[in-house]
Amino acid sequence: MESVNVAIIYYSATGNVHALAHAAAEGAEKAGAAVRVRRVAETAPARAIGSNPAWARYREDHADTTEAALDDLDWADAVLLGTPTRYGNPAGQLRAFLETTGPLWFQGKLADKVYSAFTSGSTPHGGQETTILALSNTFYHWGGIIVPPGYTDPVQFRTGNPYGTSHVSGPPGHQEPPGPETLQAARYQARRVTDTAAALKKGRATG
Numbered sequence: 001m002e003s004v005n006v007a008i009i010y011y012s013a014t015g016n017v018h019a020l021a022h023a024a025a026e027g028a029e030k031a032g033a034a035v036r037v038r039r040v041a042e043t044a045p046a047r048a049i050g051s052n053p054a055w056a057r058y059r060e061d062h063a064d065t066t067e068a069a070l071d072d073l074d075w076a077d078a079v080l081l082g083t084p085t086r087y088g089n090p091a092g093q094l095r096a097f098l099e100t101t102g103p104l105w106f107q108g109k110l111a112d113k114v115y116s117a118f119t120s121g122s123t124p125h126g127g128q129e130t131t132i133l134a135l136s137n138t139f140y141h142w143g144g145i146i147v148p149p150g151y152t153d154p155v156q157f158r159t160g161n162p163y164g165t166s167h168v169s170g171p172p173g174h175q176e177p178p179g180p181e182t183l184q185a186a187r188y189q190a191r192r193v194t195d196t197a198a199a200l201k202k203g204r205a206t207g
């Protein structure tokens with residue numbers, strides 16, 4: 001059977017969600033998926049980026065990253081979206097990309113795919129769950145099949161977010177990147193998404 005196509009589409013300003021996205025890619029690849037990891041375009045003004053040295057450094061270090069395109073969604077059997085939390089919501093940069101998907105949505109090309117989401121925030125109760133749930137609104141509109149990690153693997157009991165992998169990065173200037181357990185949760189989430197998409201693809205091919 002054809003392999004499962006997994007698109008990991010994310011926004012990251014200072015690297016935390018970037019690390020989760022790449023761990024998710026490892027998990028999906030290990031589960032046998034063809035994977036595209038794509039960051040959405042930056043939309044913030046240079047003045048805002050320049051006001052935060054960590055943001056400016058990340059931009060410089062990853063200037064040559066391939067940007068997400070509508071074709072990545074079209075290609076995918078499963079999509080993982082990653083975003084920092086912004087006042088308890090997904091980042092505007094990711095929303096801006098999602099708001100270009102009308103033509104695909106209108107043709108029914110976003111329906112029936114598997115969707116899942118992950119996030120990072122600076123404080124433990126800073127809105128990680130509301131951010132992931134907010135993305136679910138979009139998945140519902142698309143007619144997507146939402147696959148959360150739940151508590152379906154031991155790592156989930158240690159990292160503790162059934163909605164999607166979440167990192168607590170700490171306050172500005174003192175941020176810590178995701179540690180091994182959180183990266184493992186991201187790998188696990190992507191594996192579960194890949195396995196579910198593979199089962200659906202197989203069932204649709206034979207059914």
Ligand SMILES: Cc1cc2nc3c(=O)[nH]c(=O)nc-3n(C[C@H](O)[C@H](O)[C@H](O)COP(=O)(O)O)c2cc1C
Nearest residue numbers: 012013014015016017084087088121122123126169
């Ligand atoms: C405008 C703005 C709003 C933010 N809102 C929240 C928030 O509501 N809750 C929270 O925990 N962190 C919040 N943060 C912090 C980021 O979500 C956090 O630093 C995150 O780990 C950054 O991920 P990144 O390194 O991938 O960009 C906010 C940051 C900015 C710049």
